[in-house]
Amino acid sequence: MKHVLHKLCLLMGLAVLGTAGPVIAQTFKPSKPIEIVVHTGPGGGNDVFIRAVLATLKKDNLTQDQFVVVNKSGGGSANAMNYLREKAGDSHTLGVYASVFVSDVLVQESAPLGLEKITPVAGLVSEPAMVVVRSDSPYKTMADLIAAAKAQPGKLKQSGGSVLSRDAVVRYVLMSHTRAEWSFISFPSGGERVSALLGGHVDFMIIEPSEAGEMIRAGKLRPLVQIAENKIEGFPNVPLLREAGFPVPNVPQLRGLIGPPDMPPAAVAYYADLFKRASQAPAYKAYLTSKQLGNEYLAPTDLRKALDSYQVELRGILKGAGLKVVR
Amino acid sequence: MSGFDGLMTGFAVAMQWQNLLWCVAGCFLGTVIGILPGLGPAATIAILLPLTAAMDPTGGIIMLSGIYYGARYGGSTTSILLNMPGEASSVVSCIDGYQMAKQGRAGPALAIAAIASFIAGTVGIIILTFLSPVLADVALSFSSPEFFAMMVLGLSLVVLLAGNSMLKAALSTLVGMWLTSIGTDLFSADSRFTFGLSNLLGGLDFIVIAVGVYAVAEIMSGIERGDETKLLPIPKGLRAYLPSWDEIKACRFAFLNGSIVGFFIGTLPGASSSISSFVSYGIEKAVSKRPQMFGHGAPEGLAAPEGANNADSSGAFLPMLTLGIPSGGATAMLLAALITWGYKPGPLFIQDSPELFWGLIASMYIGNAILFLMNLPLVPLFAQILRVPIALLFPTVLGISVVGAYAVSGSLFDVGTLAGFGMLGYVMVKLDFPTAPLMLGFVLGDPLERAVRQSLTMSQGDPSILISRPICAVILALAVLILISPLFRRKNLRTSLSD
Amino acid sequence: MNHLNRNHVFAGLFLLALGFFIVQQSMQWEILGVNGPGVGFFPLAYGSLIVLLALVLTLKSIWAQLQHKRRTLEVNDSAQTDPPAKVFAALSVWLAFAISIALMKVIGFYLGFGLLVMFMTRVIFSRESRFVVLSGLLVPAGFFVVFGLLLKVQLPVGVWTGV
Numbered sequence: 001m002k003h004v005l006h007k008l009c010l011l012m013g014l015a016v017l018g019t020a021g022p023v024i025a026q027t028f029k030p031s032k033p034i035e036i037v038v039h040t041g042p043g044g045g046n047d048v049f050i051r052a053v054l055a056t057l058k059k060d061n062l063t064q065d066q067f068v069v070v071n072k073s074g075g076g077s078a079n080a081m082n083y084l085r086e087k088a089g090d091s092h093t094l095g096v097y098a099s100v101f102v103s104d105v106l107v108q109e110s111a112p113l114g115l116e117k118i119t120p121v122a123g124l125v126s127e128p129a130m131v132v133v134r135s136d137s138p139y140k141t142m143a144d145l146i147a148a149a150k151a152q153p154g155k156l157k158q159s160g161g162s163v164l165s166r167d168a169v170v171r172y173v174l175m176s177h178t179r180a181e182w183s184f185i186s187f188p189s190g191g192e193r194v195s196a197l198l199g200g201h202v203d204f205m206i207i208e209p210s211e212a213g214e215m216i217r218a219g220k221l222r223p224l225v226q227i228a229e230n231k232i233e234g235f236p237n238v239p240l241l242r243e244a245g246f247p248v249p250n251v252p253q254l255r256g257l258i259g260p261p262d263m264p265p266a267a268v269a270y271y272a273d274l275f276k277r278a279s280q281a282p283a284y285k286a287y288l289t290s291k292q293l294g295n296e297y298l299a300p301t302d303l304r305k306a307l308d309s310y311q312v313e314l315r316g317i318l319k320g321a322g323l324k325v326v327r
Numbered sequence: 328m329s330g331f332d333g334l335m336t337g338f339a340v341a342m343q344w345q346n347l348l349w350c351v352a353g354c355f356l357g358t359v360i361g362i363l364p365g366l367g368p369a370a371t372i373a374i375l376l377p378l379t380a381a382m383d384p385t386g387g388i389i390m391l392s393g394i395y396y397g398a399r400y401g402g403s404t405t406s407i408l409l410n411m412p413g414e415a416s417s418v419v420s421c422i423d424g425y426q427m428a429k430q431g432r433a434g435p436a437l438a439i440a441a442i443a444s445f446i447a448g449t450v451g452i453i454i455l456t457f458l459s460p461v462l463a464d465v466a467l468s469f470s471s472p473e474f475f476a477m478m479v480l481g482l483s484l485v486v487l488l489a490g491n492s493m494l495k496a497a498l499s500t501l502v503g504m505w506l507t508s509i510g511t512d513l514f515s516a517d518s519r520f521t522f523g524l525s526n527l528l529g530g531l532d533f534i535v536i537a538v539g540v541y542a543v544a545e546i547m548s549g550i551e552r553g554d555e556t557k558l559l560p561i562p563k564g565l566r567a568y569l570p571s572w573d574e575i576k577a578c579r580f581a582f583l584n585g586s587i588v589g590f591f592i593g594t595l596p597g598a599s600s601s602i603s604s605f606v607s608y609g610i611e612k613a614v615s616k617r618p619q620m621f622g623h624g625a626p627e628g629l630a631a632p633e634g635a636n637n638a639d640s641s642g643a644f645l646p647m648l649t650l651g652i653p654s655g656g657a658t659a660m661l662l663a664a665l666i667t668w669g670y671k672p673g674p675l676f677i678q679d680s681p682e683l684f685w686g687l688i689a690s691m692y693i694g695n696a697i698l699f700l701m702n703l704p705l706v707p708l709f710a711q712i713l714r715v716p717i718a719l720l721f722p723t724v725l726g727i728s729v730v731g732a733y734a735v736s737g738s739l740f741d742v743g744t745l746a747g748f749g750m751l752g753y754v755m756v757k758l759d760f761p762t763a764p765l766m767l768g769f770v771l772g773d774p775l776e777r778a779v780r781q782s783l784t785m786s787q788g789d790p791s792i793l794i795s796r797p798i799c800a801v802i803l804a805l806a807v808l809i810l811i812s813p814l815f816r817r818k819n820l821r822t823s824l825s826d
Numbered sequence: 827m828n829h830l831n832r833n834h835v836f837a838g839l840f841l842l843a844l845g846f847f848i849v850q851q852s853m854q855w856e857i858l859g860v861n862g863p864g865v866g867f868f869p870l871a872y873g874s875l876i877v878l879l880a881l882v883l884t885l886k887s888i889w890a891q892l893q894h895k896r897r898t899l900e901v902n903d904s905a906q907t908d909p910p911a912k913v914f915a916a917l918s919v920w921l922a923f924a925i926s927i928a929l930m931k932v933i934g935f936y937l938g939f940g941l942l943v944m945f946m947t948r949v950i951f952s953r954e955s956r957f958v959v960l961s962g963l964l965v966p967a968g969f970f971v972v973f974g975l976l977l978k979v980q981l982p983v984g985v986w987t988g989v
Contacts, residue, residue, distance in 0.1 A: 042373035043659030052667070055377050070980070071370070074736045075511060075528025082525055083737070107516050110525045154787055163516050185471075185784050186513045188777075191596030191652040198650070199467035201785060214651050214673020323516060359977075366977055374978070494886070498841060498879050501872045505848060508869055517855060517865045520848075543923070550950060551916040718951035719961055722943040725923055726965070729930075729939065730973055730981060739931055739982055746924045753916065758837050759829070776868045783862030 028266035030092055033066035036257075037095040039080035041073045046096045049255060052287055053124070053278070060281035063274055075108070076164070077101040082112040087260040091267035094121060095258045102311050103164040106318060109326050115311055119259035121268055122275040123298025123306060125288060127253035128228030129166065130238065132212055132221045133204045134197060142225045142244045145204060149180035156182035157202040159193040163323065167206040169314065170227060170251045172321040177248045197221070208253070209235065209292040227251060232292050249313065252294075256303060272300050330457040337685030341693055346386050350690050353390035354698045357397020362404050362413050364538055364731025368395045369656030376664055384668035385683055389690040391664055395657045396448065396640040396691065399600075400698045403440040403633050404709050408433060409724055411542035416600035416636035418537045419608050422763055423621060423628030425545075430624050433713060434568030437706040439575070439626050440633040443582055445699040447634030450586035451593075451641025452691045459677075463649040466594040471781035472792050474597070476802035478775035481602065481767065483806040484609030487618065488763045496764045499755070503768025504775075506531055514780055526740040533601065535732045536769060539745045540762050542728050544752025546721050568707050574626040581611050581627040585634020592635075593642020596654045601770050603639040604632035613809050622763070641691070648684060650674055830883075830890040838884030845880050848873030915950055922946070934984030936966040 036054075038047045047069065054067050072080040077100055087093040097118075105111050131142060139145040149156045160167030163186065171184055185202060187193045190211060196202045198220060209232050215221040216235075223238045229250050231240060241248060257275065259268060278284045279297035288295045298306055319325050340346065360366045372391050379387040402417030407424035420440065427436035454462070482500065489496035509520040510530025521527040585607045592603035611631035612621045621628045643654040651673035653659035665672050670680055677684045712720075732745040755762050779793070786792035794800055848869050856864030922945045930938035944962035947953045953961075973979045 041656050042367075042369040043653070043656035043663065047373065048659070048663045051373065051376060052663075055380060055667075058377075069373070070737060072737050073529065074738075075525060078525045078528040079736050079738065108511075108518070108525070108528065110518070110521065110523050110528065112525045157785055162511075162513050183784050183787070185781050186777075187597070187781070188513055189597055189653075189655075191646065191654055194650075194652050195467055195596050195646070196470055199470055201470035214671050214675060217671075218674035220674055363973075363977070366979055494879060494883055498876065498883065501876045501879070502841075502844070504872050505844075505869070505876070512865050515856070515865050519855075519865065519869065520851065543920075547916040547920055550919055551912045553912055718947045718953055718957075719943075719965065721919075721950075722939075722946045722961075723965060725942065726939050726969055729927065729935070730969070730979060733935075733982055734979055737980055739927065742927050742930070742982070743924075746920070746927055749923070750920055753920070754837075758833055760837075772868075772872075776863075779868075780863055788860075788862050 028091065028264065028270040030065050030270075032092055033068050034092045034094060035068050035070045035087075037070050037072050037080045037083050037093065039073060039077045039096075039098070039101070041071050044073070046098055046255060047071065049125075050096045052291075053284065056281070056283040056287050057274075057278055059283035060278065062277055062281060065274075076104045076162075078104060078108060078110070078112060081105075081118075084118065084258070084260040085113045089262045089264070090260055091264050093260050094271060095260075097254070097256055097258050099166055099252070099254050099310070100164060101258075102307060102314055103169075103318070106311065106315055106325050106327050107164065107323060111327075113261070114327070115307055117261040118307075119261060119263040119268060120300045120303035120307060121257040121259045121263075122272045122300065123254065123256040123296060123303040124275065124279070125255050125293040126229070126296045127208055127255065127293050128226060128232050129170070129206050129208055129253065130212060130223040130227065130232075130235070131204055131225050132197070132207055132216070132223050134200065135219055135222045137203065137222065139204070139224065140222075142239075142241070142246065145224060146174075146178050146180050146246075149182045150178070153181035154183055156204070157185055158182055159185050159187055159196040159202040159205045161188070161190075161193070162186055164318075166251055166253045168321075169317055170206055172317050173248045173251060174246065176320055177246060213292075228294065230294070233289065234292065254306070254310070255293075256298065268300055333681060333685040334456055334689060336682065337687070337689030338692075340385060340682055340686030341389065341689035345383070346389050346686070346690060347693070349386040349390035350393050350694050351697055353393020354397040354400075354694050354701060356390075357394040357399075358401035358698065358701065360394065361398035361401025361417075363401075364405075364411065364413050364534060364727060364734075366734065367414065367657070368398045369660050370734070372657060372660040372664070376660065376667065379664060380667055384665075384670065385686050387668065388661065388664060388683065388687055389694075391661055392644075392687060392691065393694045395661065396637065396694065397698055399448075399637045399640050400441065400444050400702055402636070403444070403629075404437065405727075407436045407440065407629070408709065408712050409542060409720075410545040411724060411728065412534070412537050414600075414636075415533050415537070416604050416632075416639065418533075418541070418601055418766055419604040419632035419763075420629055420636075421541050422608070423623075423625050424633075426622065426624035427626065427629065428713075431567075432624065433710045434706050435570035435574060435626070436629055437709055438568065438703060439570050439578060439630050441699055441702040441706070442570075442575070443578065443585055443630040443634040444637040444702075445695060446582045447586040447589055447638040448641060448695040448698075449692065450583075451590045451638035452688065452695065454590055455641055455644060455691075456688055459645060459649050462591075462594060462645060466646060469595055469798070471778045471785060472796050472799045473802065474595075474774060475778035475782055475793055476799040476806070477592075477598075477602075477606075478771045478778055480802050480806040480809070481606055481609070481771045482775065483809045484605065484613070485764045485767055486810055486812070487609055487612045488622075488761060488767065492759070492761075495758075495760045499760055499762065499764035500768035503765040503770075504772030506536065506765075507769045507772040508776070513777065524740075526738060529736070531744060531769075532732075532735045532741060533599075533766075533769060535735055535741050535745050536748050537766060538728045538731055539748025540752030540755070540765065542724055543745065543749025544756060544762075546724055547749065547753040548756055549717070549721065568710065570626065577625070578627045578630040580614065581607075581630035582634055584611050584614075585631045586638045589635030589638030590642040593639035593654070594645045596646055596652055597774070599655070599770065599774075600636055600639050601766075602774070603635040603642075605767055605770060607631040607635035609809070613812055644691075647672065648676060648687075651676065830887040831894075832887070832891055834887035835884055835891065838880050838887055841876055841880035842884060845873050845876030845878075849877060919946060919950055922949075930982045930984065932984050932986045935981040936970060937984065938982075939969065940966045 040047050072083045084095050197205050225241045225244045402414035403420045405411045405413045406417045406420040410421050410425040412418040424436050485500045511518045511528050588607040589603040592598050612618050646652040647658045662672050732742045735741045852866035852869035855866030857866045926938045926942040940962045943965045944958050948958045
């Protein structure tokens, strides 16, 4: 009798373990190509970035999964966010975010999705920037530039993107810190911004090192400061903003991956792990170095914190700049 | 390296058999993409980029560039045969091209488009070869005030596109300008006329409006007319597929006009490709001895914009290769490709990588010739599309329109918008409102507004910046001339009629 | 000036309303800011012009109508001699087009387009059933080959059908 009872208990125990096993060891594996949504058209910043990153994943042999880049441009991040909202709960959809995703939510009344609904997957890079002037400009340091701006408020001109772009945010931050004032001229494309500077129609601009590198090397542009946490490689003589005497908070251009609302945690873990391995793999790292992107991997929980704190910071900056913040 | 030496080196590179093959492949693919709305060179280059990463860079950039300028050749085919623009820059070709096809001259129309494209492309590349550094500086001296002047010039052309009712044309233009302001304002992040729809935050897309107002509306009109099975008169015999000598002579100035205007506007980053075709068309009509023929099948009305959109793509290479500045999505992708291969596009590019630069330029001559040879014999083949029974052709055109609209941002919202504009186009035709000014207003409205606001910020509120700079003053004077030109014409007409 | 008829009166009134709407909306925004024209400046400008020109159009059309009525002995206005049946056909194609687009949301591109093809070949062009069914199958199939397979263009995917 005892034997039978023992055997029965053993069998029941095994049965319980048997059903619990898959729950404990549950892993996700993509069963179809994964869509990665980009908020620009082909050739735009995030588009070029993610395509290159996906290419490095192949080179480093990190995964056999198929990825498909889907362009959902329009309204800044609105169209892309809309698409993610439609794909709630899906395990095979990702999106590439940029800082504009955070600012759009703050100012767009009809924004389709709040940041709190989005599933953070992985922070990837932070992109630094530099303040540049033409090489024949009289300003040799940032201090020169700010002094000139203070002397004649509104006279100096900066070319940049929309009033929510990183260049604009840096401007608000700097202007409120230094009490200087200069005007901001929005151009929709990077090409126009650089042309405006090169043609002498504006005095300076904030530009990514990958775009400006060649102009600087050719002697057409002069960098004044770097806008980054850590010095960018290749520009040893260019001080950081805080080193140049402007201890303002850094305004990074963040790029990384998010997922639709209610994304299953197993899927999130899978992708987070994949890109974590990527951040340590040679081809990926080489690409980041070549484009002077800061390799700053963030796990999902860290990314959530980073996005939330950035949203709070940005809300303060935009309000202070007089923009209408709706959230 | 002087232009000529460089070119010789370049030809040596471009004539290597594998580079020739890549050139053919790119041109062919480009033509196909140009024909079909829904696929643009930027998207195709983006898709092919990872595949080309393993290629030899010279062959790769030759092929990808071939896709870019090849698309300009293909765009005219559907514009002429079906009134459906395959590409934003082909919209203007619909105006006279489709009318020519309706008159049974589809073959000559396609041929003239090919010839104009070839001449303009060649002229553009020649200018690129020998005048790059000079023109790069000239292009840089153009900024918002000059842009403003150019937009005013463009809008003054509405006077010439008016047909017989200036009132209706003006209303069309203004509505077009309203439509383009829908969306998020660049300068203040306010959203205008979006009715709370997040889909409208990015504004309306030009190709969706164009395909709706031209292609979809034309189908509705065709059904109303009760067109019979054979859509349009089919040319008979090979001679009917070729333009007459008179027609080619009429286009003499148009070939030149398209090349120069197209190239120059193409060099300006921020000028969309449709601007050059509109401006070129307008200038052609302004100087023509028979302006009343425009809009009714004037071959030069087709040759000018067709040439312009090809020269425009050559022009776009100027800032790309001399400064590393992209002019749009496609050139941005080409730059990304160069960077992937380890090149550094920028002011030092020509110095650092002369073989690639000159090889690319030389391949553009070859590509242009290849495209011409590919497209001209295909004219009778393309014209056969007209043999397809209307019962199948019309639904197919609607299907292609859907594909094209959906490809804009992958949302059915755009397809719905397409249908809406189809209805608008139909109503406009019924009420005899000219549609070209609507397109013109849409294309120019936004750049005009931006240019004004940018200029005034530059001058800290002083409006004289818009007329005081020399280039601006010249262009604005031209605009005024164009605006008052109809008065002279009517005078001449009256005096000649009364004789 | 070309022929203006009753429809132009309606068009004029519609444009007038549009113009007023634009002007009203633009008043809510900044017209002249620190740095020059604000968000509302241009809409106000062209909105006002639309109001003005639409008014002219409406009045001219009404005048033309009155002239015409005074002069004519005919029963029918010449601009309304379009056989209503043909206009109806054109409008029904548009309606079918719009409906098929709405359906594409749930049944996807190929099925929605197939239905449109069949509608047009049957109702508009009065083809026999065999032709209708064949074209309803083959034309979307052709699209699949060209766009789906060869060019790999993304096409609307239906919520129900997943295709």
